[in-house]
Amino acid sequence: MKKVLSIAGSDCSGGAGIQADLKTFSAHGVFGMSVIVSVVAENTSRVIDIQDITPDMIEKQIDAVFEDIEVDAVKIGMLSTPECMKAVAKKLLQYKPQNVVIDPVMYAKNGCPLMNPTAVSTLIDTVIPLADVLTPNIPEAEKIADMQISTVSDMEAAARKIYAMGCKAIVVKGGHHIGNAVDVLFDGENFYHFETSRIDTKNTHGTGCTFSSAIASQLAKGKSVPLAVESAKAYVTMAIEHSLAIGKGCGPTHHFYELYQHGLSKE
Numbered sequence: 001m002k003k004v005l006s007i008a009g010s011d012c013s014g015g016a017g018i019q020a021d022l023k024t025f026s027a028h029g030v031f032g033m034s035v036i037v038s039v040v041a042e043n044t045s046r047v048i049d050i051q052d053i054t055p056d057m058i059e060k061q062i063d064a065v066f067e068d069i070e071v072d073a074v075k076i077g078m079l080s081t082p083e084c085m086k087a088v089a090k091k092l093l094q095y096k097p098q099n100v101v102i103d104p105v106m107y108a109k110n111g112c113p114l115m116n117p118t119a120v121s122t123l124i125d126t127v128i129p130l131a132d133v134l135t136p137n138i139p140e141a142e143k144i145a146d147m148q149i150s151t152v153s154d155m156e157a158a159a160r161k162i163y164a165m166g167c168k169a170i171v172v173k174g175g176h177h178i179g180n181a182v183d184v185l186f187d188g189e190n191f192y193h194f195e196t197s198r199i200d201t202k203n204t205h206g207t208g209c210t211f212s213s214a215i216a217s218q219l220a221k222g223k224s225v226p227l228a229v230e231s232a233k234a235y236v237t238m239a240i241e242h243s244l245a246i247g248k249g250c251g252p253t254h255h256f257y258e259l260y261q262h263g264l265s266k267e
């Protein structure tokens, strides 16, 4: 069985973060592991507080996994401070895992910051160059590329700019756009567009975590980057179609084995 590690924040309400990642891994039939970087007291409506794990303890969790288990892919989510970023980057440079998917999480769905705004330069200098696939949403791509994104060709321009920062491939996600949900992949040579109709729901808590974890799972199973992104897009679309009206705010995506078995296994 392929083994996939999530290095991310904990969402106690179960819709995003480590919890969404582990559910996505299980639905893909890979063995999921987790290194918790921050504990977030959050739910479908708001973030109450964030407690970062110390850099030393982040490093020890990563050591505990890598000294014992072969890792086929790593998904990285919320890294709230430059200190967390440096601890994770140091260990990635030490263990050099394959198939590193980095979701540069900056805000929760309700707009609450999950990354300290002063950390963007550390993200660019130390984290982005470690990504085999980087998956910013439009507001994140705007911050990283320092440009406004209003059209699909702006998404392509931002992808080129961010690719030049050292990641091996980038997907700018179009969940925050209007009209169809279009994601733009750039691998340094070609652009690929993955487009679905926009699903009319407010229950999209955890879409970004689900998408990046699905890409990591598919890379672990041996798919190329474009095919892994294509599969992940199909998976997240189904997870949104079946999303759950849990809580008072934006409910979570739904992961269940049958969805995967009866849906994606037919591809």
Ligand SMILES: Nc1ncnc2c1ncn2[C@@H]1O[C@H](COP(=O)(O)OP(=O)(O)OP(=O)(O)O)[C@@H](O)[C@H]1O
Residues within 6 Å of the ligand: 107, 108, 109, 136, 137, 138, 173, 174, 175, 176, 181, 182, 183, 196, 197, 198, 199, 200, 201, 204, 205, 206, 207, 208, 209, 211, 233, 236, 237, 240
């Ligand atoms: N309403 C929707 N209908 C169809 N696809 C969607 C919708 N919202 C998001 N997606 C898809 O979900 C995936 C995640 O994109 P999104 O831009 O929502 O990520 P994110 O912003 O990181 O997530 P979040 O907003 O939860 O932090 C992308 O493939 C995107 O196209």
Ligand SMILES: Cc1ncc(COP(=O)(O)O)c(N)n1
Residues within 6 Å of the ligand: 008, 009, 010, 011, 016, 017, 018, 040, 042, 077, 078, 105, 107, 108, 109, 114, 204, 205, 206, 207, 208, 209, 210
């Ligand atoms: C701990 C944690 N990590 C990430 C997100 C963003 O989630 P998403 O972008 O998937 O909605 C979140 N709300 N909480």
